[in-house]
Amino acid sequence: MVKYQSRTLNSTFAALADPTRRAILERLSTGDSSVSALAEPFDVSLPAISKQLRVLERAGLLVQEKDGRVRRCRLDAQPMKEAVDWIAQYRRFWEDQLESLAGYLEDLDPDDDDVSEDQKPVDSEGRDQ
Amino acid sequence: MVKYQSRTLNSTFAALADPTRRAILERLSTGDSSVSALAEPFDVSLPAISKQLRVLERAGLLVQEKDGRVRRCRLDAQPMKEAVDWIAQYRRFWEDQLESLAGYLEDLDPDDDDVSEDQKPVDSEGRDQ
DNA sequence: TTGATATTTAACCATGTAGTTAAATATAGC
């Protein structure tokens, strides 16, 4: 019987699993924003966005500061660190796949692998919600 | 109206949001396994595990090969690459927090602080776990 | 005070998820 770990990994990954929430985070990465400004690009009601923000807040990815009647939303990327660290333990597996391809092509020299694509940003893909 | 991106990010993050599924992946990182061997450490029924495996499979994180009546489960970490690359674009934000602490301690010079860390490769921590 | 603006809460609905037990399917081995 396995005992479970991080509650924060659960909520972080769950928060990131929704494209609306990811878009909100991307928006916040360009600067703080009010709730209604955040909601504006989306074709859903304000309460729907309000709920999404609560999910992000519970995950610790978003902080709201009250400023008059406006709530200023700020990104907090800290929980992403734990998430990326968890995933990183699998890095060798996807790199191994590259290596086995590279190794096949260059007769398997395990020290000379090429990981340059790791710097390539990935978020340029298209739409298929 | 924002149009959404990667379906695979959705399913990858959703798959990783569950601790049972993360434990299954960790187990698979030590080697391939049958379904029943995967299920053994958990206090749930086999059909429950079967469903979790299907979620992992739909996310592309797991591949099943039929081998007689046994199904051999293998990790495929490839989708994690896209996930980690997505998160990595926020790396500077959690690093900035460390820096702002450092900056506070060294009298907060806003022009002289960061940039060098932006070149730091994303995969500096995981390499050879 | 009155009204407009920003945002949340409440009540509701549809769908998805995670579990259950029981039955079905496929295969191995006699």
Place this chain on the structure above:
DNA sequence: GCTATATTTAACTACATGGTTAAATATCAA
């Protein structure tokens, strides 16, 4: 063919999620 083993499918329950509209709350501004 018969039986045990490995695994999935079916049918069901309970709860979470993401959306809606309508109403409530808080604050600004006249």
